[in-house]
Amino acid sequence: MGNNGPRVLVVDDEQGIRRFLRASLTAHGYSVYEACTGEEALQATHSVRPDLIILDLGLPRIGGVEVTRCLREWTQTPIIVLSVREQEAEKIAVLDAGADDYLTKPFGLGELLARMRAALRRATKQGSGPVFAAGDLKVDLAQREVLIRNRRVQLTPTEYDLLKALVGHAGRVLTHRQLVREVWGGMSYEDDVHMLRVNVSNLRRKLEPDPTRPRYIVTEPGVGYRLQTEP
């Protein structure tokens, strides 16, 4: 298979997961490198210079959060974290530490590939163009204009700021804290999370065809929100 595709470093202490990822990702044209521990991951990042890192959150000794923190000191290589359902607090910690995205085990390959594509896209074209488009939604940051099926939608300034923050990291999960910091400057977390939920709810009412089954702004339970790039 083509070995000139993007280089992916898979860090997981479970051999089964590494084998499955190596086989599937290689088949999709990626060059796959493997590491079993946090130490190995830090070394391999130096030597391999991967385009993307898939990092297990529950590594022995140096955990995923610590690895992310170390990596972020010198590289902005996108990191996608693999976690299990019960690790909400750690998920938030690793995202706040600078990881780009997370996936909950068990996951389907399609889901992983979509996340990888989004992360690589963000990494290659920093500060994406002034216009974001997904499905029927179009956000023109230059004109401060939001369109649904080419019809203008009136947003309050806060709603617009929130949408802008999401567009700025489209496809990627943003934790409550990250959003609060970006939109309100985040002094008191409790009050601002309250405001965040109210504004997300209002935004959905204006943008989503069915706010109960959102297509654009999806909830990551216990973690934050994500603006879907491929609704």
Next chain:
Amino acid sequence: MSFANSAGSSNRTSPALECDSESPKVHPLPSNTRAKEQKEARAQWNPRRDHGAAKSQNQKTEWWVRYPASLALIGMATVFSLLLRPILEPANLLMLFLLSVVISALRWGHMAAIVAAVSGTMLFDYFYIPPFFSFAISDVKYFIILTGLLTVGLVTSTLAGQVREQADAARRREAYTASLYALSRSLAVVNRLDQILEVVAYRISEIFERPVLILLPGDGGLEVGFSSPGLVFREEERTVANWVLEHGQQAGSGTEIMPGAEMHYLPLTASLRVVGVLAVKARHGDESLSPEQGQLLEAFVSQAALATERALLEQKARQAQLLQEADKLQKALLNSVSHGLRTPLASIMGTLSSLSEDQAMLDEVTRRELLDNAREEAGRLNRLVGNLLDMTRLEAGTLRLKVEACDVQDVIGAALSQLREAARSRPITVDIPAHLPLVPMDFVLIAQVLVNLLENAIKYAPAHEPIAVQARLAENDLEILVSDRGVGIPQGDLHGIFDKPCHGARVTGTEGTGLGLSICKGFVEAHGGRIWAEPRVDRGAVFAFTLPRHANAASPGR
């Protein structure tokens, strides 16, 4: 109540009869009426005050009533005798004076009788013994009459005093019996150890007017089982208490052993062993109990000991039974879990082996079908493991709620998106009132509750029938309902359906560990809400739960 009545009714014959007829119920705890009755009881009978000399009625009549009364009686006798003088001889009139002395002795006691005798003698002398209207005595025979009058007064009053004393003693014994009886009756109606300790301590402190402390042996030595309000067990006293527990003898204040202690310690000696230590604290001023009171206290304590032993044995038996039941439950759960784990594994392994071994014989459609099935089974396995983890967290008590104001629509949406394929094939209607305020909850846990309820509905309702999710505000609660048009729930299973592992008809089917619903219950109740199931009008079932709109118990975390 029973004690107060019987102790107070010293004039009646049988306290036992009276208790039975008047107060069939015994309350272990004091109430307002009890307090009043106690006061009355204490006023009439008080073991601390009335031991020793004869008391009773004339004890209550003050001297300034008694002496004037006997004088007045003598005065009346004099007036009456003067009226009868024309008809009767003075010797006959003397009887009137004698009668007055006897009445005085009986009613007002010893000293009143002497007062009556002396004054009666003097009046008789004054009016009827020559020389008249003078206290002088002219004849020896009149001297004898007067001496007789005085002697009769004294003897009568002494006899009357003895009679009264005997009556008093009888009354006291009766009251003691009554109080012991009251204690045993109170103890008969309570079973729990803490109630027994409370009744004992309450009764003893009521009768002896002293605060009471009950110590029971625990893991780290003697522990306070009950203590009267305001009474503190000081660590310095532990040696005394331990000694009493070890030797089964009294010690401490008022005894010969370690009399310097603050309290008087008595062993709770039951049939098998010393089950604890009871301490009473002497009040300042009157330190020691009378021998009679001491005996009564011992009788109380031995009753208390038996009751305590009974409660301890019962507690042990109950614990053993609980353990046994927990064990049974564990086994049932393990059985159903291992079944629940193996079934999907069997499908997955079967699919994989047929894909790797019979590849040539499978056409594209069959292969697709096998793979879809395996994936579905894997999802089932994943959910089961998630449920088991949730259950473990609930049982271990390590569940920490992260309560934040949440958008109800968002929670329902998150649950729907977690269900993915399963929900996609189903018509699920969502009905949420516009402008529903944010409600405090743990987003992830409540989403899980909804997922479990929806899965349950999907499992038991036919594929084409819609499932309805509804949210509405009640006065203090948010109410969320999940309604299906499935087979419904048998009436008898409505309550037990949230218990684990459920043997109800509804859950013993294909994927039946019954864990999902019991997790719902655990999560909802952790929020301070309620969860229940009811039959739906026409057909199907409604599963509903409430969440308090204002979280006060749950603290917001992050």
